[in-house]
Every structure is written in C-alpha cells, then in structure tokens.
Amino acid sequence: MSQFPQDQFDDILSANTQFADSFQHSELTGTARKGLAIITCMDSRISPLAVVGMQAGDAKILRNAGARVTDDVLRTLVLASYLLGVNRVLVMPHTDCRMAIADEASIHATIQDQFGVDTTSLEFRTVSNQREALTEDVARIRSYPLLQKGVSVAGAIYNVSTGKLEPVDC
C-alpha cells in the first residue's frame, strides 16, 4: 500500500482546511451557469475564470499543453453541451507558450538530452503558427458532428504580459 505523500502536500492540505472553513459554494450544481467552456493551456500564469470575470459555477475549464483541441477535448465538449449547460466555447491559447516556441522534435530532444528519456512515442502537438493552429482547432469544434447544434465557438489569444484577450477571426 502506498501512503499519501504528506510532506510534499502539506501546504495544500492546510490551505484547503482554511478554504473549507469559509466555503460558500455549497448551492452550486455542475451546470455551467454562464454557459461557457474555455479550452486553454496548462500554463500557470493563466487563471481562466478570472480572465473572463467569472467564478466557480460559471464555466467549464478544459486545459492541456498548448490549448489544443484533442479527441478528449471533443469528448468532454459533447458531454458539456448536452448535459451541463454549455452553449459557447472559447479556445484560448496564450502568448509566450512553450508549445508554440519549440517544435516537436526539439522538445523530444530537450527531454532526451536533459533526462535521458525517449518521449517520441508521444505527440506533444506543438504549434508552428499559433493563429493557424487556433483557426484549425476552432474549425474542428465547429464541424464536429456530435456536438449539440447551435453551440457558438470562438478563438482568442490571451496575452500573459498584459492580461488582455485578443479575439481572432477563425
């Protein structure tokens, strides 16, 4: 039996104790109150709800490296659009993204060089042209046949230096 790694997670548990002490979201359901789903990057500079002036209960947040529309993102959007109140989707990559700075081969090479691990069996889905990739990803959602009809899909790039969202014609 493996144990809970207390030492590494101590700060998290004690912060949660405080959070739970003043918890005020008991009445929320799993339906997105503002009908929004945001697909964004795992980048730690992005607080997706804060970026669009929302809070817990308002929106679905889907995150991965590079804010790419993968099969799993589409699967999740299908569920969210039929069952969880989502009727608009914002695909939100960001400036200074690691996935848009280096290409697939060089990221594999970096991990191989620094850690001696061959990751080439993974597709990281790096992007060489962020706007092109965003346009493709938005089109992929719009044309996905299983998504609820009438869902509105938009793309915008989040600027991590200014906090501004730049709408992109996709």
Ligand SMILES: [Zn+2]
């Ligand atoms: Zn990123």
